[in-house]
Amino acid sequence: MIDVWGRRNASNVMPVMWALGELGLAHSRHDVGGSFGGTDSPAFRQLNPNGRIPTLVDGELVLYESNAVVRYLCRRYGAGTLLPDDEAGCARADQWMEWHKTTLYPPYIDLFWAIVRTEPVLRDPATIARLTKALRQPLSILEAQLAERPFVAGERLTMADIVIGPAIHRLLALEVERPPIPRIEAWHVGLQERPAFRVHVMFPYGRNPAEWYRYEQEGAGEGR
Numbered sequence: 001m002i003d004v005w006g007r008r009n010a011s012n013v014m015p016v017m018w019a020l021g022e023l024g025l026a027h028s029r030h031d032v033g034g035s036f037g038g039t040d041s042p043a044f045r046q047l048n049p050n051g052r053i054p055t056l057v058d059g060e061l062v063l064y065e066s067n068a069v070v071r072y073l074c075r076r077y078g079a080g081t082l083l084p085d086d087e088a089g090c091a092r093a094d095q096w097m098e099w100h101k102t103t104l105y106p107p108y109i110d111l112f113w114a115i116v117r118t119e120p121v122l123r124d125p126a127t128i129a130r131l132t133k134a135l136r137q138p139l140s141i142l143e144a145q146l147a148e149r150p151f152v153a154g155e156r157l158t159m160a161d162i163v164i165g166p167a168i169h170r171l172l173a174l175e176v177e178r179p180p181i182p183r184i185e186a187w188h189v190g191l192q193e194r195p196a197f198r199v200h201v202m203f204p205y206g207r208n209p210a211e212w213y214r215y216e217q218e219g220a221g222e223g224r
């Protein structure tokens, strides 16, 4: 049994949970972080001195940093499926995971906070406009990649889709201007047909802080 510490609505927890679901691995998720608290407890800090989620325990192994956790799950349990079975394919998937962390994720998460996690009266149009603009280039790059192949790193769903999918899912729900991205939208439609994506990524999270915290608490224990 694999244990994951982290509330289900955390952007960095969703890829780990989706990977577990796609791989059909038995797991237990523990609600920690956000309004659940618990990340400052000595017991949790022993697992992860950063006090961040997700944190995974698989037997003797304690692991944090979401993309490292996804890579571990795919290497150990997903050879030939989420982990491409050739070296070049693996390297390409890895490249897109790095791209996700360094290029797509920072403006995405800042924009998500500027809108969903900020009271409507406190939202700053200039910040929202700046972040919307910052996302244009990454979205265009991903659009070009998906114009040539059905999934981010090739012909099949891989660990690259696993980390990028949840960010795109939330980005597409934000009411902001975007460049035309029909390939990304078509890929996202395909992801939404996957049972594990529906369970671990496609749940309600609200449009403002009050709704966010309500759904956070309502989601306690879900997707275990």
Ligand SMILES: N[C@@H](CCC(=O)N[C@@H](CS)C(=O)NCC(=O)O)C(=O)O
Pocket: 010, 011, 012, 013, 032, 033, 034, 039, 051, 052, 053, 054, 064, 065, 066, 067
């Ligand atoms: N680089 C880390 C970042 C982890 C992180 O910042 N997680 C956020 C949730 S997305 C967190 O722990 N927030 C504190 C909390 O939820 O209480 C990773 O990718 O796992």
